[in-house]
Amino acid sequence: MLTKFKLNLISMRAKKYRLFRFNNVMHLVNEWSLKRSFYDLKKTAAAGIDKVTFEEYEKNLDENVDDLLSRMKTMSYRPQAVRRTYIPKGNGKWRPPGIPTIEDKMVQRSMTEILEAVYEQDFLDFSYGFRPGRSCHQALSVLDHTLMWQPVNYVIDADDFIICVRYRRDAEWIMRELKTRLHRCHLELSEEKTRLVRFGRYASKKWEEEKAKGNRKGINYKTGAFNFLGFTHYCTKSRSGKFKVGRKTERKRFTMSVKRIKVWLKSQRNKRKLREIWHRVGQMLMGHYRYYGVTENIRQLENFYDKVQRLLYKWLNRRSQKKSFTWEKFSKYLKSHPLPRPKIYHSLPQYARYYGVKQ
Secondary structure: OOOHHHHHHHHHHHHHOOOOOOOOHHHHOOHHHHHHHHHHOOOOOOOOOOOOOHHHHHHOHHHHHHHHHHHHHOOOOOOOOOEEOOEEOOOOOEEOOEEOOHHHHHHHHHHHHHHHHHHHHHOOOOOOOOOOOOOHHHHHHHHHHHHHHOOOOEEEEEOOEEEEEOOHHHHHHHHHHHHHHHHHOOOOOOOOOEEEEEOOHHHHHHHHHHHHHOOHHHHHHOOOEEEEOOEEEEEEEOOOOOEEEEEEEOHHHHHHHHHHHHHHHHHHOOOOOHHHHHHHHHHHHHHHHHHHOEOOOHHHHHHHHHHHHHHHHHHHOOOOOOOOOOHHHHHHHHHHOOOOOOOOOEOOHHHHHHOOOOO
């Protein structure tokens, strides 16, 4: 949105002068950057508290942008209240996301570019959350490499981040220090979501040795599993008997994904034509595959595909009192109008190198 030259200058200054304070960066936002921010928005997104939709704002885009820019330059711009909505989290609780207005979204996107140029210099290389040019799958790839190659025996699972540690005493010290540090900021670790898990190549080997000895206390060496970025990670073996990191869709995420499609089919079965329903379900499947299509997770993808097929059969037959499909007729329709099949879209390169597979 902003010229790369300006952003590079900001980045260079932020990196060189760590204590430098940037004042009044509002002047870096212009009409062009605001329009770009507008067209980057999702057209079908819900309206904010002012109830202005994407299409309505676009009708007088030039006038609206000029007015918004004028308010920003004179420091009279004030963000509006956020419309609160609630969505189920899957554990009986509710998540309260906020929906800003169109204008507030535009300002946020324009300012994000500037703030990223400033604060990107302060992030460490192992941080991946909400950073430009980084993704969840890159984080999973680095995690896979660490667990496969580094002397990891313990994983601290702390909800939004994990820490791989070699020695238990170090892991326990880190957990104590984390609680202390967060307490200073009036925050706390969730006891339900924070735990210490034995994990890794060496931990798995130790567990196998203790089992072979028949040692009753060997249960203390049993490896566990942890959830991270929607995947359950666990220790397993390849066909040749080597250690490898297994991963599958987290049970809670899997259930929520199935439920989301079920609710949509139930609500839309009589409102849309069959081809529209079929097309939309295909899009939902592709979205699921694009994220969860990671090495070692093909079985869960196939399971999800089967669940969706049965949901389609069930709710299409409830469009009227008369049964629309027999299973044979449904199978024929599925054959002539195939839904996207499960596919691995993210093959972790470390996995291939470990087993000597050529890229």
